[in-house]
Amino acid sequence: MGLGRSFDEKDLKVRYRNLSMMYHPDKLLGASEEEQSLHNARYLKIRHAYDVLKDPVLRAAYGSVMSTYLPLTTHNFNPTPDKFGDSVLSCSHCRTFRDHLFNFSSSYITFYTGSALFLIVLSILGKVEYGRYWRFVGMVGMAALEGKMLMQDSDPTAFLVPWRSTHERIAMLHQLFVVSSIALSQVGPMLYPEKIKSTKQLVEELDQLTNMQLKDSAEAFRSAFEPFADDPRAAGELQRKMEKLAIDLRLHEDAALQTAAAQARARRRP
Structure with a gap:
């Protein structure tokens, strides 16, 4: 409608009156049917824009600026959406x-x-x-x-x-x-390509981690048995107990021996 962002009510009414006089359907009584339809559509869009711009709530929610010039195509008469666009037209219950x-x-x-x-x-x-x-x-x-x-x-x-x-x-x-x-x-x-490590680099890193884990395990083992280093008697007793524990674990994992032991216990029962 040729209005700037700082237009007032007087400017709006004057601009609407001028456009209405220019595109009102009564001004084209002798025109062809196609031209009348085109001008009717233009007039309805102008009227719609005026109804939106004169309402402060709709103007803030829908659009506060019309096209800065009067084009010859009908689609350019749509008001520019300000915040919510066409959604304000579909909300019949919205008042604020x-x-x-x-x-x-x-x-x-x-x-x-x-x-x-x-x-x-x-x-x-x-x-x-x-x-x-x-x-x-x-x-x-x-x-x-x-x-x-x-x-x-x-x-x-x-x-x-x-x-x-x-x-x-x-x-x-x-x-x-x-x-x-x-x-x-x-x-x-x-x-910015990502750095892809080669197979050789991955193997080297795996070797480093493995060696580090072995060193930690050896250090922990040495720390655990360090108190027995100066006591041969205690070390011998510990060795016998560890041997017995290893044998017990070996026998416990032997399925055939477990079956034989279960059968022997069953025969002993009265």
Whole structure:
């Protein structure tokens, strides 16, 4: 409607009156049927834009800026969505900005819940191994930024693209997140390749861990038997007990001997 962001009620009425006189159906009585249909659609869109802009609640929730010029195509007469876009038109019970906010929250929750579940499934399947952590961090940060954009009067991202509305900037954020996720998967591994260890390096690391474990075991064994080093009698007694324990364990693991012992015990019973 050719209105800036700082328009007042008088400017709105004057602009609507001029456009109504230009595109009112009564002005085209002698025109063809196709041209009349086109102008009727234009007039209805102008009327719809006027109804939205004159209501402070709808203007804040739906859109506060019309096109800066009067185009010749009908689709450009749509008001630019400010915060919640077309969802305000489908909410018949919404009367305040808070009502529109709660009505739009379902779309907000659905988008981020679905995105999180989708990323979790891809992570489980191993499709997005590279940059998995930063994807979730970016999604959480974007959700916080979008919530701030919706709930505050001033949009913190307005200086980036001031000719766009809040709703359009949110849509751009969603597209940026999707593009960044795809780019992270495709371009990231080429720019910052992960270090893949060779088989030789893995074998050397395994040998180092094995040698370390053997040294720890030998040290523990030596510490356990150190008190018996200066006492031959105690060392001999310990040796006999360990030999007996080894024999008992060997006999306990012998299945044939266990069967014979069970049969012998059964014969002894009265």
